[in-house]
Amino acid sequence: MHYILDAIDFVLQPWSYFLFSVIAFWAMIKYREKWTEPAFAVKLLWGAIGAIVFSMVYSVHFREIASLPDNVPIFLMVFSVGFFTWLSFRQGVLNDRRIAQGQPPIEKETSDKKVYVWPDLVYIEFIATVVAGVVLLIWSLCLHAPLEQAATPAWTPNPSKAPWYFLGLQEMLVYYDPWLAGVVFPTLIIVGLMAIPYIDKNPKGAGYYTFNERKLAIIPFLFGFFILWVTLIFLGTFMRGPGWNFFGPYENWDLHKVVVLNNVNLSEYIWVRILGIGLPSNFLLREIWGFLAVGFYLIGLPPLLTKKIPLLQELLEKMGVVRYGILIFLFLSMAALPIKMVLRWLINLKYIVAIPEIFFNI
Amino acid sequence: MHYILDAIDFVLQPWSYFLFSVIAFWAMIKYREKWTEPAFAVKLLWGAIGAIVFSMVYSVHFREIASLPDNVPIFLMVFSVGFFTWLSFRQGVLNDRRIAQGQPPIEKETSDKKVYVWPDLVYIEFIATVVAGVVLLIWSLCLHAPLEQAATPAWTPNPSKAPWYFLGLQEMLVYYDPWLAGVVFPTLIIVGLMAIPYIDKNPKGAGYYTFNERKLAIIPFLFGFFILWVTLIFLGTFMRGPGWNFFGPYENWDLHKVVVLNNVNLSEYIWVRILGIGLPSNFLLREIWGFLAVGFYLIGLPPLLTKKIPLLQELLEKMGVVRYGILIFLFLSMAALPIKMVLRWLINLKYIVAIPEIFFNI
Amino acid sequence: MLDKLKKKIDEIFAQSPSPEAVKKAIAEGQVWKSIFRHGYPDTPRNRVMAVLSNVFLHLHPVKARHSGVKMSYTWCMGGLSFFLFLNLTVTGILLMFYYRPTAEYAYYDIVALREHVPLGIMREIHRWGAHAMVIAVWLHMFRVFMTGSYKPPREFNWVIGVILLVITLLLSFTGYLLPWDQLAMWAITVGTNMARATPFMGYEGPGASMIQIGGVHLVNGGSDIHFALLGGHFVSEATLIRFYVLHCVVVPIVAATLMAIHFWRVRKDGGISGPL
């Protein structure tokens, strides 16, 4: 057992964790017909429960972290997100089959039938309220709310973690500076979410579960929600230890673990390593390559992509310039995180633009 | 001037203050055709302002009390209640004249005409909001909120007064014990107010100002509001000093004023003074006369009154037993305060029923 | 793509749109439409839609009796009470940021508010607004009575109004303690002493001595309603936190809920009253 745990710890690195997530995501989209079968889903469920039981039984460290009271909601979240993902895909797949056969979605069959809210809906609400109340009561009776020692500025716990729902943002801090990871990206997430209804002009798929009719909307949204939010929360909880260093899920959090940081800025890569002429003293000149890269990414890339990819061409026609421009900008912003992650892992890139003089690092 | 102030102080006693209030109330009802004339009303207004200016100028004591920041709202209340009483009576009198001539009330003329809430009503609301905001702002700029010394249980201010809007209840404490003045009567006031729509079955006078059509509703309500609430607040503010003793409005609050209290219980009056046989030791027997009096007041009096007074007879017919019973009970409860006041002033009556053993004093 | 953009920009400049055109483009764009549902122009339809499609304005009906709109009829006192409530909510929240409800800080936080804030009139607006609200609620009630507006079908809304009157007085009363000065402490002492005399529930009330088991009085100075209200035998720090929470959260929530019902019923009962 010991060897299995060690092997998992060895295999799991930030890059491989990310890679496995993306593969799982791809498989989820690709094989949706398969895993939405109830029989298969039950197997998946047992697999997940088995993995957790296994981890809890054989790793004292994992058990300790997992049983912190404030980490219990994370399991609740993972399982409920999993279940409801299954439920929505299941209904989407069934509807897609019906639509392929020229039938309307299943919701259509009863959508014209109206029921009285009192008592039909109020009754369901009442039952749901009672069930939710009882669950909450039992949870509260079984599990004490955490209370650590009194607050003191004199001693900083290591690791210091934000509340669990913000761990995705805290993970972003590894790759981007606070002004981006803590301010600009969260703002863009919120703005981007708000913009969805104004960007998605696809009239189909309103009011019923479907996948095929809304692929272009669902895939990016779920990529953001699953890969850039939920899995990062899981990572931040179980695999970030003292000094925000990466640890395998079963690896003890060694306060003295030293991680070699040999990250290099883009300016140094180009001026020093490639051109071999040293860094210019003027910081605008020094960071010229970074500015070019970022400028190309945000301004040059969109027209290029649009010209090359027929799908985008088509989107532009449909959506008009303004909507399309916003869509592409938001999409590139979202892609900025995985791109920087990959660059970090591949070439140890630290900053693309690095002007610490005015706290302007990208 | 000195003599005028002293004369007023001499004349004003609790009983005379009450008497003048009642006379003024009676005159208000009786001569409503007269004083609702704008010209006369302006005279009244100048009279009131003159009286206050006179008091402020010639009496340091009055000026001191009146200019306490928390007493300023009382002037606001007195003047606004006065103004709106005039306004409602004015419109009521005009409507009554129209009705007497067979015309509908003035509100009827425009009540069928509907206006758009946006912008007509919203516009008025907006203007009113701005005006109210500006008035509040100016008031706040001109007058500091009061702040006395830090709270300490070690030193009790004398007099200790409740917030001004509760001074009517505090005044009641002079005549009734706390369980009645502080608990039962306030409850009955609230319940009585709530009961109004269910008791007043008069279908006339809904949605317009009128007096003649609703005499029986308006007179008791206004008696309660003016005589048993507003004037008692005024009394409590300006004429109750240290030890809750009565002072004339221009009389200095002498901490050492001694008021002879020679109030006597009903039981003593009857057993000792009339029958001359001393108080029985059993308190139920001792208070038998009080119980009889209260019992007669609450149970015996209603049928008697109903039989003797044709108006009540008529009311009973119209309202049915339950509604009528509630009405009479509430009415007798309201009358209990002035009755006890008069008994105190006339025969120095302390308690009708006095059982301090179980805190049951009436 | 670039050509298109250039063309688009050229087009925009070529048209040199008038302010009206911009206004129209905004008012008929998807964002505006999705928010407001109706256009901007002042047509009867839009006047109706302005009320129907706004959750705050829809407290109103679409149309109202002309007689009911007049200030000589309503005196605007209901609206004024509501305005003062909103005003008190805002100033109250601002005051909360500078106030700690404990015996050692409360008074000095108020002093600091007076001494250290130049032109600070938050507390003034709050206090005078509170007094004004008591008066406004009385006058509103007086108006409703004098116009017989409690008559069917408005009976129950009058009942709610009476409860709101009580709530207003309770709000004012609980707030009275918070400055924690002599005025506050003793006014509340006088006011709450009544509770001791509550029949059966206060230990100085009639009937309380009858509630006993085997000679042990169940209602005593440490178990009666007065103790529950104050959190002790007299006005103390425990009273302060109780009144603070009541004043800042509990009573306002009750008030807001009842106001929602009150306004709702005004509409359901046919709007502002008027002669039939």
Add this chain to the structure above:
Amino acid sequence: MLDKLKKKIDEIFAQSPSPEAVKKAIAEGQVWKSIFRHGYPDTPRNRVMAVLSNVFLHLHPVKARHSGVKMSYTWCMGGLSFFLFLNLTVTGILLMFYYRPTAEYAYYDIVALREHVPLGIMREIHRWGAHAMVIAVWLHMFRVFMTGSYKPPREFNWVIGVILLVITLLLSFTGYLLPWDQLAMWAITVGTNMARATPFMGYEGPGASMIQIGGVHLVNGGSDIHFALLGGHFVSEATLIRFYVLHCVVVPIVAATLMAIHFWRVRKDGGISGPL
């Protein structure tokens, strides 16, 4: 009069009314009618009236799509979020009575809550309810996305939903500080440190150093947005009272207001979504 009363009583006893008759008498009396407006019997008319004449039920339409009522469609997550919000409001108010937001008392009040209250689970319900609400809001949003329910005419209600998501996280975040233990203090320190890097408004943010007059930086550690948020250079007592007021009053009021708009628009946009 007495005779009448006697006769009346006799009559009542003579009739010996059945429970149904009493029920009917109540349900058709003036008091009931003035409150509920409609009778008790289960007729379609009364089903409609039950919703139309109740200010709380009228958040609902009178009728709803059968498909929209099914739990497999809605997952009940919106309702669950609302239920948890109400739950958190109630438990939060109860907790406020036992909590003083000052550095010397806050932690020990929480300890006392745990140590001295037998079977006390208010704090547990509040904390776990808060976590559950975050998850419920996410799942509600997920459902709305997967059913395309943000599409016209529901665009703006999705926007309000996004704001409500942010509000939920803010509520949870501000509440996280209140126990004033190490977990609380350092989680908030980590979370609020971001604010220092806000472009132009935080003193460690890009552009802040450009905002200067005659060489004096206007945005510095004592004047930036981080300082305004915390009321100081680091998480301290000033932060505690700020977060307390934000958590207990300001954010809940904003949340409740937005929820009202959210529910209102669900109705105005045609109820729970469904295929056209």
